[in-house]
Amino acid sequence: MIDFFLLFFLVISAIFAVTTRDILSSVIVLGSYSLVMAVLWTRFNSVDVAFTEAAVGAGITTFLLIAALSRTLRIEEEPEIRESVFPLFQRLKNLLPLFVVLATGAVLVYSTLDMPSFGDPKAPANLHVAPYYIEKSVPETGVVNFVTAILASYRGYDTLGEVTVIFTAGICVILLIRRRKR
């Protein structure tokens, strides 16, 4: 039941964040979206993801977006509406994205019917490498939290790459935005 309310809140805040013209409130709503998402991850027993979502999504991203917003305008401009020569054609053109979204959504919902139920131990994703990590990660690495064991040890190269990406982002910001003393 609580999952239903949380998901409902997610959809509402996502719609609000997209439709509002006030970018500052959109950013703040996205922060609360991430917080609810973190609660949902916790309910799915993936606490490491929840922790990252709360720290990065609800925390630092909001800060960074507001900081970026302080350099630009807060209110989005009204889109320019042009009068078309063929009103009917224009109306059909406006409806086309709705059809595309509905069709894509229908295909996605149809494909979820074939998916294994949540947390099914017989699901293909849980039969491939997951049993190896669950059984071997503690004796092989000595780390009790096997999410950390996978990230730091088995997938060490990926983590090194991720840190390099973050480092590169920081260097780019320094090179592009920092004002040098002349």
Add this chain to the structure above:
Amino acid sequence: MKELIIIRVVARLMIPFIQLFALYVIAHGELGPGGGFQGGVILGASFILHVLAFGLEESRRRLSEKVTDLLNPAGLLLFAGIGLICLIGGGMYLEYDRLPVTANPILASQLGIYGIEIGVGITVAAIMVTLFFEMAHRHDD
């Protein structure tokens, strides 16, 4: 700036605890949820709270540009360096079992993971602080 007094008092009270929690998360990644990335983000957020409460100038005085610029690559080099030390011990790159500090492979693996978590934390915290410092609007622009 008198209206900021509540924010400043609360921030001054909370920042040490946030930073302590961030260090706990970095150090505790092996045992519970969390790790270098999350802890680094929380550590960076504590400095951002300081900026919000006390302003850019005051924060830059406490944590200068030079320090964050040094810490940015320091964490990444610590990570990559631990990988290289594994080569000296006869293992492959990032094969922590072969760290030439101890003969016990489990202990070596734990130390290696611990080390790279600290490296990740340093870089992430420094980069988050750098991003915020550089993107925040300066009124003399």
